[in-house]
Amino acid sequence: MNALEDEADFVIVGTGAGGATAARVLSAAGHSVVMLEEGARLVTADRPRDLLGAMAQAFRDMGTNATEGASPLPLLQARCVGGATAINSGIIWRLPDDVRRDWSERFGLGELVDERRLSEAFDAIERELEITDTTPALWGGNAALMARGAEALGLPGKAIARNATRCKGAAQ
């Protein structure tokens, strides 16, 4: 392994949503930041079009991680620059309010998860990432079928918000 010497105010391990956001905030505040990532920086044109190949390239452990405990839940993680944001189709949504309240009450996070401050932060993130609801033109067959089913049953539903404004739906 080659040694690499560098110097920065902050070193962030992981380049996913959390690491990238931390780097963005620290950098904007004038600090120098180095981010460490174990996976490759993937270029769209080099990504396999088949899911098996794409998973082998970018998913940690082929997506077989799960939570510990009596009822294990699948836990998709990535191993590439961008972390899970590079493999989740750009899906992005706000922290649900019941979860926010639960975190606040159980862990005493107080103003760290203050409703107003979080809302302002989400507003800023959504503006910067140009987050919009997925347009019907980009829905797959499954989504269209789900929408028809929800409408027929009178159930509420909406398109998922994504940070994919210039996405052309090439399944990559």
Next chain:
Amino acid sequence: MAFADFERRWIVAILSGFTAPEGALPVADDEVDYVHAAEVMAAGSRFKARVGLRVAVWVFALAPAWALGRPQTLDEVPAATRSALLARLLEHRVYGVRGLATLLKLVASLAMMRAPAIRARSGYDRAAEAQTRASRHALPIVGAQGVGA
């Protein structure tokens, strides 16, 4: 994780049993490399998942014995019986059986969608015109090794 020859036969019998030749997306026997998909899945998975995949192969290969009372392995029963049995196991009352069945069906799906002809028939792919070469906000990389960066 290398599979033995008999396990490879089992894998083909199990995974091909999830596809329906007369269904909306017909699949020919020689179109899909099921063993390759299982090997890629096993090689990249964490230890527990590798063990789970191998257990699933054995449990389902022996399903005719424990589910139908027939002294045969899954590769020895007719294709229609195989598919019907797998469909039953996907809805089995025991969560673990349903979970393993789902895992195997997932691998079968991944294998199917590697085949260009099947992908073309499925209509899944859209035009590749959206391929881009670089991010709008490419970060400077000060060092990289062993990751193809």
